[in-house]
Amino acid sequence: MLAVRGLRKSFGGRTVLDGFDLRVEPGEFVALLGPNGSGKSTALRCVVGLETPDGGEIDVSGNAAMVFQKIHLVGRRTALDNVCSGALGRLPLRRSLFCPHDVRDEAMRCLDRVGLADRALDRCARLSGGQQQRVAIARALCQRASVILADEPVSALDPQAAVQVMELLVDLAGEGMTVVAVLHQPELARNYAHRIVEMVAQ
Amino acid sequence: MTLAPSQSNTMRTVxxxxxxxxxxWVTVAVILxxxxxxxxxxxxxxxxxxxxWEGMADFLAESLPPDLSVLGKSLxxxxxxxxxxxxxxxFSIPSALVLALLASRATTSAAWAQQAARAVLSFLRSVPDVVFALxxxxxxxxxxxAGVLALVFHNTGVMGKLWAEAMDESDRGPRDALRVTGASGPQIALHAVLPTVLPSLAGLLLYRLDVNVRSSLVLGLVGAGGIGFLxxxxxxxxxxxxxxxxxxVVLLLVVVVDQASALVRKRLGA
Known part of the structure; x- marks a missing residue:
């Protein structure tokens, strides 16, 4: 479950969010639509702590993970290594130098969940954009997230890859996860999301 | 699209x-x-x-032909x-790495730690290796x-700074992504920054090896052994x-090291 109440954020006097409310239940897939500057990304970044909100309440049950438009994997490392790094938050430093066996097992299951178990040992830079985005989702799963926030997850992908990623996100919501995705294509939102939230520029 | 000519004729003057x-003018005068x-x-x-010129001619006359009987000793x-x-x-890798990680804003958020590490690096860099050797x-x-010790100290300063800059320039995205997973600063450095910048660090290391071999010649001149001493x-x-x-022989050494390091750096793509 994700609940945001009265979220406010401004950058250097420019107000981006002014009392934003959002409530998403487990199993629900919500799409955020809106023009540039309407604070869609900022809202998600506040939830995961990449931005500090000026005010408002954020309530997340469980673990929130984020998926980015630019994917942000370490291209030189293997898909498996990148997925393992999702577990860093619950590993002490001394166990995180090399990925422990149990985490590798778990990461492998996450990769299998996104259909990329056979590419586990490929460097991410060698995967296609759609495959990379699915590895990023596997990383979120390895984080044992119950909430997935996706910031334009398919804007950089070709149409087929975009459909694959959207179907994956819908499936994850179907399994009980809370999914929020910023989208720029209204037709994708209508086809896949359970609910659409329109945001307006301040 | 076509561009219309300016309306008024006065605009046409060059x-x-x-x-x-x-x-x-003042700047030029000061430089002069x-x-x-x-x-x-x-x-x-x-x-x-x-x-x-005669002194130099005598010197050249005495120095030619080279005495090749010392070639073995020279090599x-x-x-x-x-x-x-x-x-x-x-031997400067561990110290340079620790200081670079502390000095880079990609891996250290505490401003005082960054400043302290940068101050140490600047100090080590500003003392010439010859002075350390003496x-x-x-x-x-x-x-x-003595030559090895001198290079370790000076090179820590130079390489640490170059490495910190390479880390500064690394992409912010993967760091943010790991921060969201709850990774700590050292974990982010280990799993996002270092894997990304490793080729650049290796390239800079080889470049420094190249420079340090040439520096160790000069160190020999002040008594730190090797061919400079001869x-x-x-x-x-x-x-x-x-x-x-x-x-x-020095010429040969410099060319060989230079070519070898250029070759490896090219293979690394750094």
Whole structure:
């Protein structure tokens, strides 16, 4: 479950969010639509702590993970290594130098969940954009997230890859996860999301 | 799209050439003045060079042909020089890495830690390796060991700064992504920053190896062993023919190290 109440954020006097409310239940897939500057990304970044909100309440049950438009994997490392790094938050430093066996097992299951178990040992830079985005989702799963926030997850992908990623996100919501995705294509939102939230520029 | 001509005819006149402003003239005058002062302070005198050409001719006459009987000794010493440069570079890796991680804003968020690490790096960088060598010669005596120590200290400063800059320039995205997973600063450095910048760090390391081998020549001149020491001895004994042999070996050494490091760096793509 994700609940945001009265979220406010401004950058250097420019107000981006002014009392934003959002409530998403487990199993629900919500799409955020809106023009540039309407604070869609900022809202998600506040939830995961990449931005500090000026005010408002954020309530997340469980673990929130984020998926980015630019994917942000370490291209030189293997898909498996990148997925393992999702577990860093619950590993002490001394166990995180090399990925422990149990985490590798778990990461492998996450990769299998996104259909990329056979590419586990490929460097991410060698995967296609759609495959990379699915590895990023596997990383979120390895984080044992119950909430997935996706910031334009398919804007950089070709149409087929975009459909694959959207179907994956819908499936994850179907399994009980809370999914929020910023989208720029209204037709994708209508086809896949359970609910659409329109945001307006301040 | 077509561009319409300007409406008024007066706009058609060619703009007049603008002369440089007063600030430009003042800057030029200051630069000239500094060069005049430098000319005087360094006793720069082409006339002295022309007048003394005989001394140089004698020197060249004495130094040719090179005395190749010292070639074996010379090559041995060149290998020592190479070893000084190698150990000086390798042994500075741990200290340079720790200081670079502390100095880079990609891996350290505490401003005081960044400032402290940068201050240490600046200090090590600003003391020339020759000065470090002279200091260590007083502690461990003449010889290659003093040269290695000198290089370790100076190279930590230079390489640490270059590495910190490489880390600063690394993409912010993967760091943010790991921060969201709850990873700590050291974990982010280990799993996002270092894997990304490793090729650049390796390239810079090889570049420093190249520079350090050349520096260890100069260190030899102040008593830190290797082929520089032999050059110094030959000059003191007026054996210029030996010296030329040593210099030819140096040339060979520098070219080989330079080419080898360029080749490896190219393979690394850094």
């Amino acid at each position: 703009p007049r050439r603008r002369w440089p402003s007063a600030a430009v 003045a500094v060069h005049v002062l430098a000319w005087q302070a360094t006793e720069f005198s082409p006339a002295a060079l022309i007048a003394g 041995e010493a060149a290998v020592i020089t190479l070893y000084i440069g190698l150990l000086g570079t390798t 200091i260590f010669v007083t502690a461990v005596g003449l010889g290659p060991f 050059i110094n001895q030959s000059i003191k004994l007026f054996r210029f023919d030996e010296m030329v042999t040593h210099i030819l």
